[in-house]
Amino acid sequence: MRVLAVDVGASRLRVALFDNTVMIGRVEVDTPRVGDSLSVARAIASIASRFSFDVVGVASIGPLDLERGWVVGTPNNPLRSFALRDPLVELFRKPVVVANDCVAAVWGEFILGGGRGLSEVAYVTISTGVGVGVVVDGRLLVGRRGNSHEAGHVVVDLNGSVRCGCGGLGHWEALGSGANIPKVAYVKALEWGGDSRAWRLARDGILTSEALYTLARGGDVFALKLVDYINRVHAAGLASLVAAYDPQVVFLGGSIFLKNRELILEGVRRYIRDYSLLEPPELRETTFGEDTVLYGALAISLKTPAELARYAGVPR
Numbered sequence: 001m002r003v004l005a006v007d008v009g010a011s012r013l014r015v016a017l018f019d020n021t022v023m024i025g026r027v028e029v030d031t032p033r034v035g036d037s038l039s040v041a042r043a044i045a046s047i048a049s050r051f052s053f054d055v056v057g058v059a060s061i062g063p064l065d066l067e068r069g070w071v072v073g074t075p076n077n078p079l080r081s082f083a084l085r086d087p088l089v090e091l092f093r094k095p096v097v098v099a100n101d102c103v104a105a106v107w108g109e110f111i112l113g114g115g116r117g118l119s120e121v122a123y124v125t126i127s128t129g130v131g132v133g134v135v136v137d138g139r140l141l142v143g144r145r146g147n148s149h150e151a152g153h154v155v156v157d158l159n160g161s162v163r164c165g166c167g168g169l170g171h172w173e174a175l176g177s178g179a180n181i182p183k184v185a186y187v188k189a190l191e192w193g194g195d196s197r198a199w200r201l202a203r204d205g206i207l208t209s210e211a212l213y214t215l216a217r218g219g220d221v222f223a224l225k226l227v228d229y230i231n232r233v234h235a236a237g238l239a240s241l242v243a244a245y246d247p248q249v250v251f252l253g254g255s256i257f258l259k260n261r262e263l264i265l266e267g268v269r270r271y272i273r274d275y276s277l278l279e280p281p282e283l284r285e286t287t288f289g290e291d292t293v294l295y296g297a298l299a300i301s302l303k304t305p306a307e308l309a310r311y312a313g314v315p316r
Contacts (some may be wrong), residue, residue: 001019001020001054001055001169001302002017002018002019002051002052002053002054002055003017003018003020003053003054003055003056003057003297003298003301003302004016004017004051004053004055004056004057004092005018005057005059005295005297005298005301006046006056006057006058006059006060006294006297007060007101007293007294007296007297008031008044008058008060008071008084008101008153009031009061009127009128009230009262009293010031010057010076010077010102010127010128010129010179011028011030011031011076011077011128012028012029012030012031012060013028013030013031013032013040013043013044013047014026014027014028014291014293014294014299015027015028015047015048015292016046016291016297017051017053018298020200020302021112021298021302023221023291023294025050025051026291026294027047029043029047031043031077032233033077033078033079033080034078034079034144035079036081036082037070037081037241038082038087038295039079039082040071040079040082040084040203041058041083041084041087041088041091042087044058044088044094045088045091046090053092053094054094055094055095055096055097055300055301056088056092056094056095056096056097057096057097057102057104057295057297057298057299057300057301058084058085058088058096058097058098058099058297059099059100059103059104059105059293059294059297059300060084060098060099060100060101061074061076061077061100061101061129061131062074062101062131062147062150063100063145063147063150064098064099064100064145064147064245064313065145066098066099066142066145066153066308067082067145067311068083068085068086068309069083069084069085069086069096069098069112069311069313070082070083070084070085071084072106072278073166075129075165075166075167075173075216076128076129076165076179077162078255082244083100084098085098085311085312085313086098086313088313089313089314089315090315093315094315095203095253095312095313095314095315096312096313096314097300097301097304097308097309097311097312097313098193098308098311098312098313099142099296099297099300099308100131100133100147100298101131101293102123102124102125102131102132102133102291102293103134103141103142104133104135104296104297104299104300105123105125105251105253105286105292105293105294105295105296106121106122106123106133106135106140106251106296107135107296107299107300107305108241108287108292108295108296108297108299108300109121109123109251109286109287109292109296110135110140111293111294111299111302111303112287112288112298112299113251113286113287113288113295114249114251114284114286114287115135115249115251115262115298117124117162118248118249119135119136119137119248120135120136120137120245120246120247120248120249121134121135121247121248121249121251122134122241122245122247122249122250122251122253122281123134123250123252123253123254123286123292124237124238124250124251124252124253124254124291125251125253125254125293126176126177126178126234126252126254126255126256126257126264127177127255127256127257128177128178128179128229128255129152129165129173129177129178129179130152130172130173130177130237130254131150131152131254132151132152132175132241133296134180134241134245134247136158136245136246136247138315139304139305139307140156140307140308141245141307142305142307142308146304151172151237151240151241151244152170152171152172152173152177152237153166153168153171153172153173154237154241154289155168155169155170155171155172156170156171156172156175156233156236156237156240157170157175157233158170159245160174160175161174161187162174162180162183162184162187163183164180165177165179165180172216172233172234172236172237175230176234176237177256178209178228178255178256179258181204181207181208181212181230182202182205182206182207182208184229184230185198185201185202185207185212185226186202186203186205186207187223187256188202188229189203189207189222190200190203192225194221194222196215196220196221196222196223197215197220197223198211198212198216198220198222198223198226199222200256202222202226207226209256210215212227213227213256213259213260213263214224216263217263227263227264227267228267231264231267231268231270231271232258232267232271232274234264235267235268235270235271235272235274235275236271236275238250238268238272238275238276238280238283239272239276239277239280240275240276241277242276242280242281243277243278246278246280246281248281249281249282249283249284250281250283251284251285251287251292252264252265252268252283252284252285252286253285253286253287253289253290253292256291257285258285258286258289258290261285263284265283268283269283272287283313
């Protein structure tokens, strides 16, 4: 079976063609950020026109309304809300399965990756936002509208002044995501009494995630302090995840993590014990690297869990 796998990220749109589990084509473009509710579906269709396939799996940023097949009020893309399932069914005349990107990713690990043979698996992306997907007792957690996974919005700081893209305060995503690093850096720069290249960029509100980790590798004192703080944020978020779901393993992915794993993973492993009641699970890099969500989209198409099958779109 040929599967068109789609990864709708806040910033990047990835489309891959699989022949069973073998990737035979891949295209990556910017995710539309202006237009109307059909802009993303049209962009997917434009790429897919060069491929022949039997079924479509779409793994997307959220939150979702799976009943309607829409992304609704996403905090990290200016379109905010847009349709996916029904326009793609109409355009392709093929079955379309939609899931949150991290929900699909954890299913990909469970079915195809390092989570095979386990019954409790979690996936966390550290990227533009912070996202989570969980399998418990061998069942994919979806929730009433497809958003049971939104643990990126658990509160990790009651006194946090940095507002999340969703509007909330103190969220894991507000303090640990790439989109919010300039704001977090600015707050921390006001608290710090030293001076460095990273501190000056932070003070001016222009310290990006890329610059932060580059300067940290170079030994910049403020950058190292900020990375250490963000690692504590991730450790606190992961401890909340462990308390809620008790996974055997947590797979970590997302662009920020994958590009800076050596600055993140050991720090998170060190600090998670400070926040976790339960014995921390194994923390492991995702099996499929930057293509994790594409393999997740593949997995929800090849072996659609019952929790998603009732929301799938089929041509009439």
